[in-house]
Amino acid sequence: MTLRSLLLYLFFFWTTQIECVAKFEVISVSDSSLVIKMIEAANVTNFDITVQIFDLSKQRLFRRTQLDHVKNDQLLSFDGLKPDTWFAVRIEYRLNFADDITDNALRMTKQEMVVKTKKTSRDDPKKIDQMVAFIDDLFVTKDNIYIGVGSVFKEIKKISTVIVPELRCSKGVLSPVSQQVIQHASFHFDLSKLPKEDRKCSTICVFPYLRILTENAVTETFRAKEWCGSAEEARHLLTNKSLSINILAAFLILILAKMLF
Numbered sequence: 001m002t003l004r005s006l007l008l009y010l011f012f013f014w015t016t017q018i019e020c021v022a023k024f025e026v027i028s029v030s031d032s033s034l035v036i037k038m039i040e041a042a043n044v045t046n047f048d049i050t051v052q053i054f055d056l057s058k059q060r061l062f063r064r065t066q067l068d069h070v071k072n073d074q075l076l077s078f079d080g081l082k083p084d085t086w087f088a089v090r091i092e093y094r095l096n097f098a099d100d101i102t103d104n105a106l107r108m109t110k111q112e113m114v115v116k117t118k119k120t121s122r123d124d125p126k127k128i129d130q131m132v133a134f135i136d137d138l139f140v141t142k143d144n145i146y147i148g149v150g151s152v153f154k155e156i157k158k159i160s161t162v163i164v165p166e167l168r169c170s171k172g173v174l175s176p177v178s179q180q181v182i183q184h185a186s187f188h189f190d191l192s193k194l195p196k197e198d199r200k201c202s203t204i205c206v207f208p209y210l211r212i213l214t215e216n217a218v219t220e221t222f223r224a225k226e227w228c229g230s231a232e233e234a235r236h237l238l239t240n241k242s243l244s245i246n247i248l249a250a251f252l253i254l255i256l257a258k259m260l261f
Helices: 003-019 231-260
Strands: 023-029 034-039 044-055 060-071 076-078 086-097 108-116 133-140 144-151 159-169 172-174 179-181 185-190 201-213 219-223 227-229
Touching: 023 108, 034 044, 034 086, 044 076, 060 076, 086 219, 108 219, 133 201, 133 227, 133 231, 144 159, 144 179, 144 201, 159 185, 179 185, 227 231
Parallel strands: none
Antiparallel strands: 023 034, 034 076, 044 060, 044 086, 086 108, 133 144, 144 185, 159 172, 159 179, 159 201, 201 219, 201 227
16 A cells, blocks of 8 residues: 555545544424434444533523433433523533444544523424524625624623634635624625635535623633525525514504504
8 A cells, every 4th residue: 555545544534533423413492301312323332421501591500410321322301491591502421332442532522502492382392493693694796705694692791602704615715714793793705815716615604602601700612503505595594584574574563553543
């Protein structure tokens, strides 16, 4: 095997291992509970896990749970949560594999998620609200893409939302400087920085990070769910949002008219 072949093999093996590390996803959310499950866990026999759940409305640790030797297909349910509330979840876990040769560095890992509970028990638990950041402005020219980003936490003083933006192109990534959302954060992707033949950019990504000042004056940082999509998808979201606002405004006007007349 040549040196080049060996390097390619090692690179493929390393990236495959990284992509295949077991992680958790939210299965359902009700007005009082959160259910998560491990995925991509084919080679995992069981795991040890510590879960910290922070109540973002109070900026405090709500619950800490520790479990050992959990089966890789077991559903984990956390009950007693408050309705209509955002929670930040930090999951630290140690993977136990079927073989004993797996690198120890892959055994210990961490994941974070931010999720909102439902208002009532009648709401669909499969419709999961994890998007804390959203594109609220978009302008596209031949060599420029401008986006505006808002946050559901912009009115809460003890929670800061920091946005890391990306524009993924055919032969590279444009990454403007990250910003904190005050009322709104604006980003400019300058395509003129790329060679003309490489300006095929298909995906905009917005990665939100929450910095929370807890009640005991400790700062906690959580990575929330990212949004990735094309400029057309972003425009579609803006159109739907504008339509919803217009419908709501019309409905309120009708109610007001009935009250007055």
